[in-house]
Amino acid sequence: MKNSKSILILTILLISMFYGCVDNKKKTEETKPVVESVEDTDEIKVYDFESIEPLLYTNSDKTYIVNFWAMWCAPCVKELPIIQEYEKNNPNVEVLLISLDFPKDIETKLKPFLEKKEITSNVVLLDDPDANSWINKINPNWSGAIPYTIIFNNENRSYHERAFDNLQDLETEVLNTFN
Missing domain, CATH: 1.20.5 (Single alpha-helices involved in coiled-coils or other helix-helix interfaces)
Known part of the structure; x- marks a missing residue:
């Protein structure tokens, strides 16, 4: 027994x-992250940091720009059209806008905001309450302030804890990252 x-x-x-x-x-x-343009889908996907992290690295020599932002951040809102303009002028560059807004506001605030501002870049929302953990994983020197932009490919990477003032400013930082 x-x-x-x-x-x-x-x-x-x-x-x-x-x-x-x-x-x-x-x-x-x-x-598993599947990032689509707001233009391609009405859905804005919500991820935790573990799902976002693979999007911050590449094995490719293609240029990526990842921007952490929120609707309530005035400098973020001001630079979104600059990033989008850079993306339009450089179709070989992939842009990802990671919103730090609240998931409950996607339908009522975030989507209308993106439509009003004519933002068609790839947008996902990061919903991970342990910011002290994931901020340090991205860059231990990041204070957590936004906007925060990472420009990278498989060999080079730069971090920018500030807003870009204009298109020339962003172009210069991209060039500096790879030269």
């Missing part, structure tokens, strides 16, 4: 572990 109880308990544990792994795999697949 003792052996059959042990076998039953072991079987239950193995089944639990198997289904736990399947559920974790499913969660990973569901949160």
